[in-house]
Amino acid sequence: MESTLAIEATGLEKSFGDTEAVSGVDLAVRRGSVYGMLGPNGAGKTTTIRILATLLRPDGGEARVLGHDIVADADEVRARVSLTGQLASVDEDLTGRENLILIGRLMGLKRGDARARATELLDAFGLADAAGRLVKNYSGGMRRRLDIAASIVVTPELMFLDEPTTGLDPRSRNQVWDIIRQFAAQGTTILLCTQYLDEADQLADGIAVIDHGKVIAEGTPAQLKVSVGGSALHIRLLDPEQRPEAERVLSRVLGAECHMEADPSSLSTSCADPDRAAEAVGELTRSGIGVANFSLGQPSLDEVFLALTGHPAEEQTPEQAIEEQQAA
Amino acid sequence: MSTDPTTRVQPTPGVEEDALGKALASTVRPPRASAMSAAVTFGWRGMLKVRHVPEQLLDVTITPVMFVLMFTYLFGGAIAGSTGEYLDYILPGILVMSVLFTTVYSGVALNTDLTKGVVDRFRSLPIWRPAPLVGALLGDSVRYLVAGTVIVVLGVILGYRPSNGVPGVIGALGLVVVFAFGLSWVFTTLGLVMRAPNAVMNAGFMGIFPLTFLSNVFVDPETLPSALEAFVDVNPISILATASRGLMDGTVAAGDLAVVLGTAAALTAVFMPLTTYLYRTRA
Numbered sequence: 236m237e238s239t240l241a242i243e244a245t246g247l248e249k250s251f252g253d254t255e256a257v258s259g260v261d262l263a264v265r266r267g268s269v270y271g272m273l274g275p276n277g278a279g280k281t282t283t284i285r286i287l288a289t290l291l292r293p294d295g296g297e298a299r300v301l302g303h304d305i306v307a308d309a310d311e312v313r314a315r316v317s318l319t320g321q322l323a324s325v326d327e328d329l330t331g332r333e334n335l336i337l338i339g340r341l342m343g344l345k346r347g348d349a350r351a352r353a354t355e356l357l358d359a360f361g362l363a364d365a366a367g368r369l370v371k372n373y374s375g376g377m378r379r380r381l382d383i384a385a386s387i388v389v390t391p392e393l394m395f396l397d398e399p400t401t402g403l404d405p406r407s408r409n410q411v412w413d414i415i416r417q418f419a420a421q422g423t424t425i426l427l428c429t430q431y432l433d434e435a436d437q438l439a440d441g442i443a444v445i446d447h448g449k450v451i452a453e454g455t456p457a458q459l460k461v462s463v464g465g466s467a468l469h470i471r472l473l474d475p476e477q478r479p480e481a482e483r484v485l486s487r488v489l490g491a492e493c494h495m496e497a498d499p500s501s502l503s504t505s506c507a508d509p510d511r512a513a514e515a516v517g518e519l520t521r522s523g524i525g526v527a528n529f530s531l532g533q534p535s536l537d538e539v540f541l542a543l544t545g546h547p548a549e550e551q552t553p554e555q556a557i558e559e560q561q562a563a
Numbered sequence: 564m565s566t567d568p569t570t571r572v573q574p575t576p577g578v579e580e581d582a583l584g585k586a587l588a589s590t591v592r593p594p595r596a597s598a599m600s601a602a603v604t605f606g607w608r609g610m611l612k613v614r615h616v617p618e619q620l621l622d623v624t625i626t627p628v629m630f631v632l633m634f635t636y637l638f639g640g641a642i643a644g645s646t647g648e649y650l651d652y653i654l655p656g657i658l659v660m661s662v663l664f665t666t667v668y669s670g671v672a673l674n675t676d677l678t679k680g681v682v683d684r685f686r687s688l689p690i691w692r693p694a695p696l697v698g699a700l701l702g703d704s705v706r707y708l709v710a711g712t713v714i715v716v717l718g719v720i721l722g723y724r725p726s727n728g729v730p731g732v733i734g735a736l737g738l739v740v741v742f743a744f745g746l747s748w749v750f751t752t753l754g755l756v757m758r759a760p761n762a763v764m765n766a767g768f769m770g771i772f773p774l775t776f777l778s779n780v781f782v783d784p785e786t787l788p789s790a791l792e793a794f795v796d797v798n799p800i801s802i803l804a805t806a807s808r809g810l811m812d813g814t815v816a817a818g819d820l821a822v823v824l825g826t827a828a829a830l831t832a833v834f835m836p837l838t839t840y841l842y843r844t845r846a
Contacts, residue, residue: 324681327681328611328682338688342593343600358587390589421588454783
């Protein structure tokens with residue numbers, strides 16, 4: 236019987252020495268969906284993905300991927316999924332074409348079919364001109380595209396993408412996002428790990444927020460935002476120096492606390508009423524504070540994360556950094 | 564998905580949407596690659612690396628050449644009375660030594676591989692588990708063969724004339740490569756246990772160096788203190804050197820051949836599963 240779930244995991248646990256990387260993760264991912272695992276470095280995302288992709292054996296709990304047990308039927312799982320890791324999983328000492336032929340042959344394609352598939356993928360990923368160059372001379376974006384191409388030499392039913400855009404410039408990031416959207420449109424199930432809230436928001440239908448090895452919240456991006464409560468007024472100032480002053484004005488007019496965003500010239504506060512928002516912005520202008528732009532909308536996932544965990548998503552302790560390294 | 568206009572994605576050049584769609588639409592799932600085919604594919608990967616960076620064959624070729632020249636002309640007269648006579652004794656020995664030294668690099672290469680993401684991809688493929696390792700060693704065996712051939716060719720240039728001729732030389736080369744294949748598994752295990760490529764190199768040579776020198780590769784053990792001689796006589800590297808000499812000059816003892824092949828098989832039987840296990844489980 237075909238389950239409608241691509242991933243069903245219950246109580247997954249994994250420790251490295253004394254560090255508990257994953258402590259009881261439950262996941263249910265529908266077939267054909269793009270599911271985001273969101274969390275800071277060291278939250279246990281990579282370890283979870285490596286367990287599900289059969290690279291690590293869990294210490295506890297169990298999981299079925301596409302209906303197959305990840306421990307007992309590991310090979311069945313491997314035949315149907317692909318993993319794009321944090322480190323580009325391509326061979327730097329080979330050319331792009333050779334990399335794809337290598338994977339094709341290992342996946343059981345005949346020599347001619349592997350060559351044809353390599354050409355097809357190099358064309359599709361805009362790598363035809365670089366096909367004969369060694370991968371070590373590729374840019375980060377090209378390397379990532381080749382990596383993703385290598386993941387679909389045999390079209391997988393489920394793709395694990397571990398931080399697919401980390402370290403990429405905005406243009407390459409957009410290319411990777413486009414590719415992921417295409418995969419989703421074709422019905423491939425995707426489990427996407429990311430620490431970029433924006434990325435999960437852009438791509439995922441469902442999100443699990445992970446912190447300290449546990450799922451601390453789950454839902455659609457919209458649900459998560461609602462769970463934090465209300466809409467928010469986002470304001471970007473012309474001059475970041477004026478932010479403290481702007482904070483005072485906003486608190487006075489709206490009677491709510493302000494949240495300082497990562498961008499030094501931006502701040503936000505909760506506000507549901509457009510009239511009062513307009514009034515607050517007017518008051519800023521009257522006080523001589525230049526407003527570059529403002530918007531009234533749902534809170535960003537950044538704020539969601541802060542509300543759920545009590546610490547911002549970017550925070551990373553040294554122990555977590557070590558743990559993440561061990562997991563990798 | 565968000566519709567925030569500042570983050571809306573423009574059509575990106577470089578990625579061909581139609582072609583990508585077509586590429587994804589093909590859902591052919593080929594039958595699993597056979598164990599043999601997967602291993603041979605990994606051997607091909609090793610060969611490609613040599614083709615892209617031929618310099619890496621230098622260490623395999625230069626060092627043995629230096630050893631032959633140094634031992635023959637520096638020590639030959641002192642050890643055997645004449646350089647010509649010593650060349651006859653030492654050439655099969657250096658063949659053994661240079662190929663066995665090359666096996667350490669198999670462990671170093673594997674350790675280097677581990678620091679790269681590509682191993683994750685290999686481990687997540689539905690292939691015969693030892694295939695990446697067996698394949699790498701098959702590829703390395705070609706390097707062993709190159710190292711061995713260089714020595715033999717150099718020997719012939721310097722006046723070495725084995726009485727069994729070409730078949731003897733091919734036999735000796737084959738035997739050394741088979742033994743090296745078995746021994747490599749020890750170093751691949753080491754390559755998975757140690758933390759850095761350099762550590763593998765140091766530990767590997769710390770083992771192989773004394774074992775090679777405490778053999779009959781360079782000197783006839785009869786001149787050694789008896790305890791040392793006893794060790795040298797049972798050292799598999801001595802037996803391999805003796806068997807190689809025997810194959811080249813036509814006096815090989817079947818017992819020696821059996822010991823060499825048996826040792827290679829035993830090393831493979833113990834260290835291949837160990838290496839495979841470590842390769843799969845190293846996090």
